[in-house]
Amino acid sequence: MQIIWTKANKISKYIKTTVNNTFPHILECPCCKARIKLYRHGYYYRNVIYYKKEYQIKICRYYCRSCKKTTSLIPSFLLPYFQHSRPLILKELNKIFSKLPTRLSRQQAAFYKARFLRNMNALIVALREKQQLYGISRDENKKAIQLLKYLTPPPRETTLKGHYDQIINNFMALSF
Structure with missing residues (x-):
């Protein structure tokens, strides 16, 4: 299981204080x-x-004595199961839907675009349920750009609570 940790927003600060983080x-x-x-x-x-940089960071794990399972605390600048950081994926998705050249390979760009398009309806429902989204365009590219604007700021502390918050935090998930 993985939990998004919203206190860790910057990778440089996280790397410097990984073991000494509170x-x-x-x-x-x-x-x-x-x-x-x-x-x-x-x-x-x-x-x-x-x-443009690659890092190898430490992720904190927790252990439950009841069910004997571990849980990882993922910093908010990451997405579970993705090597690219959250800000990079959002920026590249914005370029893809704006039809601008990206740094990603053709296959990677196609993968990110297809995954985001598949999860777009769940994202719309989650944002409407949280009363953050009202009107939305019918054009697919404009709709995607509009949704990406809502995802650009890093998640806040309140984003650990419900099902809709999990959808917003992990917008590239395989399924909800």
């Missing part, structure tokens, strides 16, 4: 919903492509 105390297991404190369970390395 990680939150998680008092409920996201897997089994047991109301017990999860214990820090070390780190694992993850590759990140952030604009």
Whole structure:
């Protein structure tokens, strides 16, 4: 299981203070919903492509003594299961839908575009449920650009609560 950590917005600050970060105390297991404190369970390395640089960062893990599963705390500048950072994916998607040249390969651009288009309806429903989206264009490219504007700011602390918040945080997920 992976939880988006909204306090970590900048990669440079996260890399400098990875082990010394003040990680939150998680008092409920996201897997089994047991109301017990999860214990820090070390780190694992993850590759990140952030604009023109590549990093290998440590991701904090937690362990639940009830269900014996681990949970990872993913910084908000990342998307689960993607090496490219959230700001880079948003910027490149904006270029793709604006029909501008991108840094991505043709295959990668096609993959990101198809995944975003497939999840667009769920994103619209989530934004409308949170009362952040009212009118939307009928043109597919304009609709996508309009949705990307709502996703551009990093997630806030309130984005860890419900199902719609998970859709907004992980807009490139395989399925909801």
